[in-house]
Amino acid sequence: MIREVLREIDDIERFLNKYKDYLGEDYIKYQKTLSELKIKARLKEIELKIKKALSLKSDKEYSRARVVLKDALALLENLEDETINKKIKTFNNQINLLKIQIENELLQIKNLLLGDESTINIHINPINMVFNIEEDENLKKLKQLLSKYQNPVKIGEGGFAYIFRVVKNNKIVAIKVPKELTELTGKIFLREIENWKKLNHINIVKLYDYNIHPYPYIEMEYCETDLNKIKNKLNLRDALMLIFEVLNGLKYAHNKGIIHKDLKPSNILISNGIPKITDWDLAREETSKSTTINALTLQYSAPEQITRTGIDKRTDIYQIGIILYELTTKQLPFKGDAFDIMESIKNKTPPKPSQINPLIDEELERIILKCIQKDKNKRYQSVGELQKDLANYLNMQLTTELNNSKSKNDFSRSMFYCADLVLFHLNNNDLPNALKYLYDLKYYAKKYCSEEIIKAIDNLINGLEYRIKEGIKEPSDDLKIMTKIVVEKVKMRF
Structure with missing residues (x-):
């Protein structure tokens, strides 16, 4: 059939x-x-x-x-x-x-x-590598934990933990378990849970559940990829749009008094095109005086992390700046062995991004270099301040490209830029401008897209009009997700 x-x-x-x-x-x-x-x-x-x-x-x-x-x-x-x-x-x-x-x-x-009648559905080898023979009891507890889920598959690991993809109630989720049970890993695990449970934002990986029985674990949102895997595929505009979204999640965490301390591409996961910050095990509350750099990725460490002095919100801004530098130039600012990198972070000025990628203009270069100033007082002093400059830059670039496409009657490209402007203004909580470009998007989409997409755009318009009428200042997570889906379909001329 x-x-x-x-x-x-x-x-x-x-x-x-x-x-x-x-x-x-x-x-x-x-x-x-x-x-x-x-x-x-x-x-x-x-x-x-x-x-x-x-x-x-x-x-x-x-x-x-x-x-x-x-x-x-x-x-x-x-x-x-x-x-x-x-x-x-x-x-x-x-x-x-x-x-x-x-x-x-x-x-x-x-x-x-092979003659093994066991029905426990886990990959034994990666787990057995964690434990010595005398630690069979811990392995037994880990197997007991994983047996609560369907189809566990080990998909990654960090400095302190393994990550498994599992199925729970017909939904894919991820669980994080410590590599070993020691006093140090116990403290790290508890600190991560304490920080993470305070955070609920679309640009932060969701924490679903956690426990220490039968084996310590964190159950969280599953994301299909991470920024590290796609960073070399992103063009300049897409990279900036993605970081702008990441900054929404980081600003939310900072407003909760939590500093991440370990921002890097592998700690920014992607789910349905939406970037989400993960791994809060090194994060700390703003009032904490801890300055340890244990387990940090050296290339993304700020000068104050190397010298162990005065970590604060501006440390996260420095790390975002390094990620921006890497995404826009396709290389890290400092190279060499560990000692060379540490010395460079403390004392050397990196090559100007425009020397590596001539598409980087003066304003974007200024934004990137301001993020990674060695003196914290010369950096952006808050995520909001950085976002404001990045928003002005993106808005100018996108509207210029839109106007150029209109002047050339290249309405297919006009539709593309309208789609990006809708997403940009929505992520900037500028609902009136998001609505304005949604109307423009509908106009262009009528030439290229199906009736199904036009109806979907109408639904988005109705949702935005309702929120504006009711005086609601921000879009809901569902509205952001649906807009992202519709915009991607429009770009593909679905």
Whole structure:
């Protein structure tokens, strides 16, 4: 049945290609719809293979089940590559869940073929590496914790902890567990929880749950990637837009009296295109006098962290400046071994960003270099002050690009810049301007997008109009998320 559906879709595709020139702009929309239908059919085909493998497994035909699962995984990985190439995000969560399920089933079957009847669904090797033989009791407790979840898969680690992707109540979440149980890691873990539980913001990874029994853990929002993995793919404007959002989360934390102290690309996760700050284990309240630099990433450390003097909110601003420098130039300001980097951070002036990337103009360079001044008093004194300059810069750049595209009658680009202006003003809590550009976006989208997208834009307009009428100063998280989704679809001419 699925093969027949796929053949019919192929026939329609051949028809579309034949009349591509005649269909004009509609060709892209039809092709997009067909691509999604084809992906749905192929996902169904993979699900049926998994079902067949589970049936073979229950009949103890483990070798045959393993072959079917490996075939399903290969098909799924090819399909995932296709969705990435075509920039189709609709099926991301479903693909991730299927991948987790297949990987977990393959691990179980491998253990069964090796004569291990254990049904605990965890990757044993990375966990066993944490414990010595005499610490079997801790390993047992960790297994007990992970057995509460479905399909645990180790996805990363930091200085003090391992991160697992798990499934709970049919939802993917992440859990963080300490690498070892010592007095130091206990204090770090408790401090992280104490800080994190005070923070609830769209640009901060959400804390769901935590406990010390049966093994210390933090349950948190799962994000599909991090800034470190995508930093070299970002153009100048996208990098600045992303950092502007990050600053919203950082400003919120600072207003709560919490300083992060360890901002770096790997501590900025991305979920559905929204950046979120994570890892609050080195964070401290503003009133704390601790100045330790243990476990910091040296390249992102501020001078006062190297010299162990006077850490405050401006330390986070310095680290944001280093990230900005890296995102816009594609390199860090200081290089060499640990000693060279420490000396450079304390005493040397980095190369001007414009010398590395000529697209960086004088104003953007001024913003970046002001963030990373060695003297804290010469930096931006608050996140709000930095955001104000960055907002003025982004607004000027985007409106200039929009006006240029209008003057050239390049309305496809006009739609693109309107979309960015909507997001920018929404993240800047400027609802009237966000609404203004939403109306413009609707005008341009009518030329290029489906009726479904136009309706979605109308819903956003209604939501903003309501908030403005009621005197609400900020957009809701749901409104931000929906706007991000709609804007991305508009850019893809969905």
